[in-house]
Amino acid sequence: MRFMAEPRRASEGGSMHSPYLMMNLLSAVYWFDEALQAALKEAGIPNVSRAQSMLIANISAGEHRATRIARNLGVTRQAISLMLSELEARGIVELVPDPDDRRARIVRFAGQANDTRRAAAKALHYLELKLVERIGLPAYHGLRDAMRMDWGDPPRVPPEALEEADSEAAASRLASIE
Numbered sequence: 078m079r080f081m082a083e084p085r086r087a088s089e090g091g092s093m094h095s096p097y098l099m100m101n102l103l104s105a106v107y108w109f110d111e112a113l114q115a116a117l118k119e120a121g122i123p124n125v126s127r128a129q130s131m132l133i134a135n136i137s138a139g140e141h142r143a144t145r146i147a148r149n150l151g152v153t154r155q156a157i158s159l160m161l162s163e164l165e166a167r168g169i170v171e172l173v174p175d176p177d178d179r180r181a182r183i184v185r186f187a188g189q190a191n192d193t194r195r196a197a198a199k200a201l202h203y204l205e206l207k208l209v210e211r212i213g214l215p216a217y218h219g220l221r222d223a224m225r226m227d228w229g230d231p232p233r234v235p236p237e238a239l240e241e242a243d244s245e246a247a248a249s250r251l252a253s254i255e
Contacts, residue, residue: 109204116200122193132160137197141183
């Protein structure tokens with residue numbers, strides 16, 4: 078039995094289908110990111126890594142604290158600091174003193190990077206409109222609403238779930254809710 082779908086680029090075409098929701102969510106993220114990266118490149122913005130692209134999307138969405146960006150991306154504060162240093166050296170972002178907390182700094186697009194901010198915001202808006210065209214408004218609203226819900230802390234998978242003798246039976250139980 079195959080436990081993981083093969084990673085692929087969204088640009089390889091075909092449906093984003095895996096028996097695992099997590100892999101489908103990841104494919105959807107890649108779909109957005111590849112289109113965002115292409116739009117930024119077309120706007121003359123230097124290439125960024127996927128992780129940097131996700132960081133830029135957070136800043137474009139109004140997040141300005143490195144610790145919250147790290148939490149949103151599921152990475153350490155140190156990893157975000159490294160990415161911010163790289164983007165700051167390229168003139169894309171700047172770290173400035175937080176007027177409300179002298180010990181902290183806030184992240185914002187550098188003055189010369191306003192084109193980056195605008196291009197990212199416009200591209201993300203356009204991509205959502207394209208998604209509505211492709212999957213329909215009801216499916217879009219359902220997806221958006223589900224993603225905005227608080228799912229709570231990640232659950233602990235009990236040992237007996239990992240020891241289940243027939244993993245096909247578990248898969249069929251999941252398939253039965255579709």
